[in-house]
Amino acid sequence: MEEKELKKIISRLRKICSISEKCRADVYNYLQKSECTEDEKDMIIEILEQENFISESRYVEAFVNDKIKFNKWGKLKIRYFLEQKGVSEKLINSTLNNMDENFYEETLKSVITSKVKSLKKEPPEKIYQKVFKFAQSRGFENDLIYRVLQSILR
Numbered sequence: 001m002e003e004k005e006l007k008k009i010i011s012r013l014r015k016i017c018s019i020s021e022k023c024r025a026d027v028y029n030y031l032q033k034s035e036c037t038e039d040e041k042d043m044i045i046e047i048l049e050q051e052n053f054i055s056e057s058r059y060v061e062a063f064v065n066d067k068i069k070f071n072k073w074g075k076l077k078i079r080y081f082l083e084q085k086g087v088s089e090k091l092i093n094s095t096l097n098n099m100d101e102n103f104y105e106e107t108l109k110s111v112i113t114s115k116v117k118s119l120k121k122e123p124p125e126k127i128y129q130k131v132f133k134f135a136q137s138r139g140f141e142n143d144l145i146y147r148v149l150q151s152i153l154r
Contacts, residue, residue, distance in 0.1 A: 001036055009034055010044055017053035021062040025085040027054060060087055060095045068104065072111050075104075077139020108140050108148050116152065128153065 013027060024045055031041045048054045060082060067073040067081075075096050082092050115134050119127045128149065135145040 001034075001040055006036070006040060006044070009036065010047060013044065013048060014051070014053050017048060021059045022054055023056055023059040023085050023087060024049075024054060025087075056087060056091060057095075060091055064095050064099065068099070068107055072107055072138060074108070074135070074138050074140030074144075075099075076141060080139070105144065105148065108135065108144060109152065111135060111138060111140075112145075112148055112152055124153075 009031070013030065016022065016030070017027070027045055027048060028041060031044060036044065045054065063082065064078055067078050079092055079096065083089075112131055112135060115131045116127060119130055122130065131149060132145055135149075136142065
């Protein structure tokens with residue numbers, strides 16, 4: 001590919017990466033649409049990392065923060081999506097282990113409370129089952145769901 005075309009792609013990616021955090025996989029997927037060779041793709045990603053437009057650790061921090069705060073996802077679902085992006089297990093573990101556990105538990109409480117309110121006309125045993133499954137589908141851990149449900153449904 002011509003140098004002029006490569007510079008244009010790099011410039012476009014700088015703009016994209018400065019608007020929102022991207023990981024290597026996101027940039028690689030973008031580059032799949034171009035006519036770049038594999039070596040050129042690797043070179044472009046390396047340039048963007050050296051210039052700090054791409055940072056896996058920054059991406060993971062932002063992803064975890066956004067998914068808990070806005071989507072109200074649990075650690076299991078977050079982990080799954082980060083693994084799909086090819087993020088290292090070590091980085092995922094480090095970020096998830098360093099999160100504010102009180103905020104995480106409060107997020108689960110708000111998810112459970114709102115779901116319980118929506119099921120007022122159900123029998124108590126159905127409420128428990130439905131809320132438990134709902135919280136699981138959001139990616140929260142079973143033991144935490146159980147503990148929070150016990151404190152809310154008493």
